[in-house]
Amino acid sequence: MSYQSDDEQVQLLKNLWKDYGQPVILGVAITLASVSGYKYWQKTQSQQIAEASSLYQNLLDTVQVDQQNQLAALSLQSLTEEQKATVNHLVTTLQSDFEDSQYAAFATLFLAQQQVQDGQLEAARASLEWVLAQKPAPEVNTMATLRLARVLLAESGENGQKALDLLTGLTSEKTYQATVESVKGDAWLALGDRVKAGQAYQTAVDAARENGQNRPLLQLKLDDLAAMAPISSNEQKSSEQEG
Known part of the structure; x- marks a missing residue:
């Protein structure tokens, strides 16, 4: 067995460092940066969610809505001018800073409802189109689409x-089928069919x-339609041809 001199061992270490040391260190550095970056991303995401949640809670506090069944309760609110100004500010902030969050989508749905109540249909349409452009969760997408229609x-x-x-x-899910078909009926009626x-x-x-839903308004729409003048043969033929 031969032993290398101290000089030979030093040279060998230098060669090993030259050939393998830098790539290894670079790989370690990249790995550490990736882990650190992921942890930073997680922390940032958590902070953003917390901030968005806080802003949305401020909206609920502004209109004094209970946490339960928020959307239904929100849609019934009649706001003062001061409340409207606050809501507009909160929704604008959520849209600009947290556009991908569900909080921004829910807040904008509420804003659209208020705009409809105030007769601001063009503004409501723009709000609902904003929600849909964010590609929200399926349930929110269905709700926004129905309201936009x-x-x-x-x-x-x-x-x-x-x-x-x-x-x-x-x-949409079966739970929304009745509503979807009802609005379709409204659209067909608007078209004269x-x-x-x-x-x-x-x-x-x-x-x-x-689905076990109690929807008396649907039957009322059907009854009102039946109470109209009888459908003529021409109307029947026209509808069949278009279909």
Whole structure:
């Protein structure tokens, strides 16, 4: 067995460092940076969620809404001018700083509801389109789409086809089927097609019953449609041709 001199060992270490040391250190550095970066990202995400949650809580506090069933309660609120100013500020902040959060989506849905109550249909449409542009969770997407379709119909009966196009591309759970079909019926009625409107309302009534939902307004729509002048043969043929 031969032994290397001290000089030979030093040279060998130098060669090993030259060939392997720097890549190894670089790999370690990259790994450490990745771990550190991921931890920083996690911390940042947690902070952002907390901040967005705090802003949304401020909105709830502003309109004095209980935590339970927030959207339903929020939609019934009539706000003072001071409350409206605060809500607008909070929603704008959530949209600009936390646009990907569900808090921003829920806050904007509430804002749109208030805008509808104030007769600001164009502003409400813009708010709902903002929510949909963020590609929110399926339930929020369904809610925003339905409300946008209603706003379009409220703006003008000529928007009936736009409303139908929105709803046709909507994938929703069975719990929303009755509402979707009801709004479709409204759109068909706006377009003057009472046959398809009646079919949509009937589908809505059937879906509500199947899901155990008590929706008397759906039956009322169907009854009101039946109380109109009888559908002429021309209307029937026109509807069948379009279908």
